[in-house]
Amino acid sequence: MKKNPEQCQVVVALDMIVGKWKPIIIQHLLSGDILRFNELRRLMPDITQRMLTLHLRELEEQDIVQRVVYPQIPPKVEYSITEYGKSLGPVMDAMHHWGAAHVEHMKLKNEQGASLDGEAN
Amino acid sequence: MKKNPEQCQVVVALDMIVGKWKPIIIQHLLSGDILRFNELRRLMPDITQRMLTLHLRELEEQDIVQRVVYPQIPPKVEYSITEYGKSLGPVMDAMHHWGAAHVEHMKLKNEQGASLDGEAN
DNA sequence: CAGGATCCGTAGGGATACTG
């Protein structure tokens, strides 16, 4: 089963950042902060432990996130963006920028819809 | 159920382009071409009719794709990118660019792995 | 503190057949 060889690097890129929480994790770490597991949890109150670990492990596997374990009790694990992960910055920025514009676009659309509803009465 | 109000427009943007075939459809239409249903199918041989229609309808709903029906027999339906959809260009470009770089990154990683395997013998 | 182990529900997607 081949995966479209030269075709569509967009999909390649998307595969790295899709996942319900992945983009958010990446955003937080792209700030440059080094964060512990529970710090990340606090930043994303709705994520479950399971999902946080799973996504972090994937991101580590993908060389986007660095995971540093301090062998001590109680445990301490720090997560940070890798140099390579930083290269995602422009991509995330582009999406952030477009997302913001999109919110505006939707606002306008809804206002139009509302005014049309008004006329209909 | 609120959706992180001001937070993370990245997710907003992602929601518009995720889906197994959506990015590919967008890419094809971003070229500016006006394409008929079956033309799109031919461009994506592995997509099913069902998925193509579903994704096209979503994209239409999202105001990314314009759908024009010619009421004739046999039917003729043309799909094209909307003006608004074109604004996705920079986002797609950023991802395409990063995707290409990522492919290179993975190549290097694999070569390193291979050479390490070699040393282990 | 930072997880691992289970169980479970749903949405996204595929296969196939039919139609105006």
Next chain:
DNA sequence: CAGTATCCCTACGGATCCTG
């Protein structure tokens, strides 16, 4: 030609409880 209509399957994510 450009779709519907069904049925089906699994991968992703959530909930909950346990542990070194």
